[in-house]
Amino acid sequence: MKSENLDGMLDKKIIFVTGKGGVGKSTVSAGLAQHLAEQGDTVMTIDADPAHSLPDVFGVTEKVYGSKKGFMSNGKIGRVYGDTRLDLLLLNPIAQREKYTGSHRIMWLAELGKEMGFYSNLGRMSEFFTLADSLYKSFGRYDHFVVDNEPSAGTLDMVENIDGWIDGLDSVKKYKLIFNMVLTAGIKDKQLVQEAKDIMFGQNGAAVEEYKQMLRSIKKLFTSAEHFEPVIVASPEDAVIRETHRLRSELEGRLDIPNRYVIFNKVMEENPDVRKQQYKKMEQFEKETGTICKRIPYLSPDVVDLSCEQTARKSLRKIAGSIHI
Ligand SMILES: Nc1ncnc2c1ncn2[C@@H]1O[C@H](COP(=O)(O)OP(=O)(O)OP(=O)(O)O)[C@@H](O)[C@H]1O
Numbered sequence: 001m002k003s004e005n006l007d008g009m010l011d012k013k014i015i016f017v018t019g020k021g022g023v024g025k026s027t028v029s030a031g032l033a034q035h036l037a038e039q040g041d042t043v044m045t046i047d048a049d050p051a052h053s054l055p056d057v058f059g060v061t062e063k064v065y066g067s068k069k070g071f072m073s074n075g076k077i078g079r080v081y082g083d084t085r086l087d088l089l090l091l092n093p094i095a096q097r098e099k100y101t102g103s104h105r106i107m108w109l110a111e112l113g114k115e116m117g118f119y120s121n122l123g124r125m126s127e128f129f130t131l132a133d134s135l136y137k138s139f140g141r142y143d144h145f146v147v148d149n150e151p152s153a154g155t156l157d158m159v160e161n162i163d164g165w166i167d168g169l170d171s172v173k174k175y176k177l178i179f180n181m182v183l184t185a186g187i188k189d190k191q192l193v194q195e196a197k198d199i200m201f202g203q204n205g206a207a208v209e210e211y212k213q214m215l216r217s218i219k220k221l222f223t224s225a226e227h228f229e230p231v232i233v234a235s236p237e238d239a240v241i242r243e244t245h246r247l248r249s250e251l252e253g254r255l256d257i258p259n260r261y262v263i264f265n266k267v268m269e270e271n272p273d274v275r276k277q278q279y280k281k282m283e284q285f286e287k288e289t290g291t292i293c294k295r296i297p298y299l300s301p302d303v304v305d306l307s308c309e310q311t312a313r314k315s316l317r318k319i320a321g322s323i324h325i
């Protein structure tokens with residue numbers, strides 16, 4: 001971890017895609033990412049939804065889960081298409097403490113602290129850690145990060161836990177002796193214990209300080225309107241529009257970042273009556289919120305064909321192309 005990553009981070013943008021369930025977040029995320037990559041930018045897509053649909057949407061499920069099983073385990077980054085710099089990171093939970101490797105060992109600390117009741121607000125730790133660590137380490141290497149979220153503001157919960165993490169790391173320093181004892185008593189593999197202790201307490205806790213710095217910069221990034229662009233995917237239906245209003249205020253309240261872009265997906269262009277009704281709803285939304293709204297038509301299943309890499313790529317081009325980006 002070098003601080004040059006931090007400096008690089010300040011020039012970059014995270015495109016954070018949220019929206020109600022099933023509206024097309026993953027399709028739109030993949031479309032945006034592929035578009036940027038085909039323009040020559042380097043892009044990392046982050047599949048932050050535990051249901052992981054990006055491999056399907058890119059048409060590379062086989063590549064990810066098939067012949068090379070385990071290729072996309074937590075923290076691993078895979079190349080989506082060979083001819084562009086479009087990479088994919090799946091955030092997966094890590095079930096067993098012993099599976100944390102390298103710098104992930106710092107996770108033990110958080111888990112132990114949580115078990116010992118020093119702090120509690122630390123949901124989805126391993127996924128969050130992977131998100132933060134990957135962003136931090138590879139910030140300088142990508143022009144864009146496109147984050148595909150689970151329905152609604154999912155990943156924000158993880159980001160909100162950042163202060164809890166920092167508190168946790170501070171408590172390690174404060175209760176060093178107790179943490180040391182718990183590590184020794186709680187984990188059988190002595191080599192792992194030693195490694196964890198070295199990471200946590202070596203050189204006067206330098207690694208812990210570095211992690212705190214990393215977490216602070218990630219928080220800064222996620223709460224900076226300059227680098228972070230929340231994009232809400234919606235569709236022109238009342239229930240979805242209601243949820244979009246709610247999401248907008250949630251984003252603003254939790255991150256203090258205004259939402260400027262809403263992409264209305266699955267717009268029924270063909271039926272004139274439905275079209276008229278839907279356009280009225282979208283125009284009203286646009287007027288009420290002052291957002292920039294884009295429209296993607298409802299495409300027939302043979303156009304949205306995600307069955308293999310070639311057809312998925314074509315479909316995603318259609319998706320991105322329809323919003324004239
Ligand atoms: N413009 C479109 N026209 C037709 N079908 C679409 C369009 N956009 C997305 N779809 C289809 O709608 C379904 C849901 O899309 P997608 O998985 O992208 O939604 P999501 O919001 O990511 O869902 P989830 O909330 O489950 O993550 C998929 O089958 C996708 O192929």
Ligand SMILES: [Mg+2]
Binds near residue numbers: 150
């Ligand atoms: Mg999805």
